[in-house]
Amino acid sequence: QTGSANTNPSDSADDEYITSVSIGTPAQVLPLDFDTGSSDLWVFSSETPKSSASGHVTYSPSKSSTAKKLSGSTWSIEYGDKSSSSGDVYTDVVTIGGFSVKTQAVESATKVSTQFVQDTVISGLVGLGFDIGNQVSPRPQKTWFSNAASSLAEPLFTADLRHQETGSYNFGFIDTSLAKGTIGYTPADGSEGYWGFTATGYSVGGAKLNRNSITGIADTGTTLLLLPDNIVDAYYNNVESAQYDDSQEGVVFDCDEDLPSFSFGVGGQTITISGDLLNLTPIEEGSSTCFGGLQSSSDIGINIFGDVALKAALVVFDLGNERLGWAQK
Numbered sequence: 001q002t003g004s005a006n007t008n009p010s011d012s013a014d015d016e017y018i019t020s021v022s023i024g025t026p027a028q029v030l031p032l033d034f035d036t037g038s039s040d041l042w043v044f045s046s047e048t049p050k051s052s053a054s055g056h057v058t059y060s061p062s063k064s065s066t067a068k069k070l071s072g073s074t075w076s077i078e079y080g081d082k083s084s085s086s087g088d089v090y091t092d093v094v095t096i097g098g099f100s101v102k103t104q105a106v107e108s109a110t111k112v113s114t115q116f117v118q119d120t121v122i123s124g125l126v127g128l129g130f131d132i133g134n135q136v137s138p139r140p141q142k143t144w145f146s147n148a149a150s151s152l153a154e155p156l157f158t159a160d161l162r163h164q165e166t167g168s169y170n171f172g173f174i175d176t177s178l179a180k181g182t183i184g185y186t187p188a189d190g191s192e193g194y195w196g197f198t199a200t201g202y203s204v205g206g207a208k209l210n211r212n213s214i215t216g217i218a219d220t221g222t223t224l225l226l227l228p229d230n231i232v233d234a235y236y237n238n239v240e241s242a243q244y245d246d247s248q249e250g251v252v253f254d255c256d257e258d259l260p261s262f263s264f265g266v267g268g269q270t271i272t273i274s275g276d277l278l279n280l281t282p283i284e285e286g287s288s289t290c291f292g293g294l295q296s297s298s299d300i301g302i303n304i305f306g307d308v309a310l311k312a313a314l315v316v317f318d319l320g321n322e323r324l325g326w327a328q329k
């Protein structure tokens with residue numbers, strides 16, 4: 001068995017990617033953000049304060065004949081951007097891309113932080129990290145993918161995120177036609193709950209890859225490519241108008257400046273992110289100053305190959321072989 005779901009950028013900056021998920025009987029369809037950087041499936045629900053839930057699609061367990069309260073279980077989570085949510089837990093049928101998991105832990109939010117209240121395009125997250133990262137207590141729950149893996153044709157999923165166009169999450173199969181290059185595989189480290197790996201080197205503007213390895217994570221739930229300061233400086237030294245903008249908390253540059261590409265080595269392949277993908281968006285509507293897709297990871301303390309990097313590749317999250325595959329798109 002397999003599953004295939006379309007995913008769409010939430011806005012003109014590709015800030016996040018939205019995928020429709022069906023929960024319960026009859027199906028309640030919610031727009032969720034698939035996040036390989038976390039391991040909880042949680043939703044805005046009938047238990048979320050009305051003031052917080054305003055503008056969001058919500059899940060009502062009471063309207064689902066297959067919903068069951070997981071009594072005594074609670075959850076609480078905080079993300080890298082300091083947003084947070086918490087609540088209690090139900091189990092229900094969850095269908096993604098035509099594949100159903102009958103008894104999935106659906107974490108219902110009784111509290112959500114301001115960022116979630118304001119982000120009305122999503123009604124929650126589907127964590128696609130490793131089960132060890134699940135935040136339900138007293139008994140941690142499995143992710144949707146972990147529950148699905150044993151029934152899928154292959155215990156893997158792929159992410160094909162695209163700039164300003166529809167992409168896909170495929171479960172149980174690899175559609176190699178989505179990529180131009182060969183898939184290079186490298187070991188994945190799931191010990192922290194997310195998909196850790198090591199890139200073997202990098203280069204700016206099509207130069208030869210150096211051999212400076214970069215250890216980081218493949219994170220569909222992070223917008224940017226976040227790397228060490230020395231790499232960020234090496235890149236922006238090639239961008240004449242680049243400067244650090246305190247209010248934007250990042251490097252900005254003239255929108256009409258041609259940006260060099262950025263490449264990294266992984267699994268014997270080279271992934272090249274085009275200059276266009278490294279210009280995220282004008283800092284304000286109509287501004288001629290743009291915000292960089294590559295920024296420093298020093299504040300977060302972990303290197304993150306987020307959506308800006310993932311958009312350049314077809315990425316295979318291979319749980320069965322504990323490995324990550326990357327192919328140029």
Ligand SMILES: CSC[C@H](NC(=O)[C@H](Cc1ccccc1)NC(=O)N1CCOCC1)C(=O)N[C@@H](CC1CCCCC1)[C@@H](O)C(=O)OC(C)C
Nearest residue numbers: 015016035037038079080081083119219221222223224300
């Ligand atoms: C460096 S860690 C920061 C990361 N968040 C982000 O990358 C958010 C995502 C977002 C987009 C639109 C609206 C709201 C939030 N974007 C962000 O901080 N941006 C500021 C810079 O300009 C680009 C947008 C993050 O916390 N990712 C979470 C998932 C994320 C999904 C969206 C809701 C908030 C939580 C997760 O991947 C995570 O915590 O990863 C850990 C391992 C770092």
